[in-house]
Amino acid sequence: MPPTSDARSRYHHGNLREALVEAAYGLARAGGPDAIVLREASRQVGVSHNAAYRHFPDRGSLLEAVAERCRGELADRMRELVAKVNPGGGALAAARLRLRATGRAYVDFAITEPGLFRTAFSAAGPHERPDAGDEPLSDEAGPFTLLVSALDDLDAAGGIADGAREHAEHAAWSAVHGFSSLCLDGPLQALDAAERDAALDGVLNNIERGLA
Amino acid sequence: MPPTSDARSRYHHGNLREALVEAAYGLARAGGPDAIVLREASRQVGVSHNAAYRHFPDRGSLLEAVAERCRGELADRMRELVAKVNPGGGALAAARLRLRATGRAYVDFAITEPGLFRTAFSAAGPHERPDAGDEPLSDEAGPFTLLVSALDDLDAAGGIADGAREHAEHAAWSAVHGFSSLCLDGPLQALDAAERDAALDGVLNNIERGLA
DNA sequence: ACATTATGTGGTCGCTGTCAACATGTATGC
């Protein structure tokens, strides 16, 4: 049980592991995966360096924990933005809009939170397994699962041609992920917000046409 | 003038800058950008640490120099593989094959040289400016320029629909780059070689359909 | 009450990037 007494502050922290992840998350947000530094996180939590080793075997493990949290944050942002879309026309148009919003949210997260985005894909950890097909789409679903769900909807609405469904996830995900990466660390850095938006539109159009 | 005497080895190295880049390139190849360590590179070259500071203001500059070299290597590999394609049918089929080979070469480089690939896109440097449109495609052309050229050819052969040309570079480049990244650091790590090949085929198909 | 375990501390090691001071070659002006 957590240390019984309410306000810790003595010897045992009571919730050190989460506190460390939280601090490291802040570091990653500001400076990407390389900014995650054990001693600094410990310092911020107000605990000696080395205390972290009771909860993580090494720095990589902390990084992985933060990375997983980053992926969750990305998924949350995607859910938020997708929930905002107001489908006007028929089912097919609505499904298309939802898919576009999914992709847009992905890129938006990368642009507004570059540190978190880089961290999310920096560790060698197991990532998300996109197996589960027909679940009710839990709130814990990762980015990949969200995308697959959007594609399933589009497929059900008749927006995907025969034979195009099989690798649709790979195509769509590669496109948005690649676009994000190129904007952060590639030659697309040079684009300003308007150009980037137009380019992303072009990319999404291309995907949509490729699927139809 | 280089130090007059032929075999250096005394005090002045004679070509230290390049030697350091070469050593750092080896480190990056084996372990990615984080494996580039000034002192180790100096050690391998047989020079004291700190000697590097006569040629690079800091570690980041060395990293950037290596990154540029990595991009050049990527472009070379693309040229090689594309040169091998044996266009059978008409101009349009040939242009399509060339584009596919370009994309395949890109991903192939990422898979076979993950350290170099990660390094190529790790630094914040200026990267390639894809401006120059109608040059004879010099041997120094970067990956982006090669891709643009392949797309121009496809366009000339009539393989790109009206309106799809404008952001074709972004769509194609994002797809192959994203696929590469996801295979190295994302959930597509889990794919074996055969699955990866099939998935890449699906991605390339999707791009091609999106352009047509 | 006591022993066992979980958790946090202090100290140390080797490694790194970076700076400052110094040494040694090479080139240049007289």
Add this chain to the structure above:
DNA sequence: GCATACATGTTGACAGCGACCACATAATGT
């Protein structure tokens, strides 16, 4: 031919990091 200036490489130092160790303290179980 030589002295002087400059470029290039060396030595030594510093702080910060990840990782290990032995030790201290708190919580838990009997």
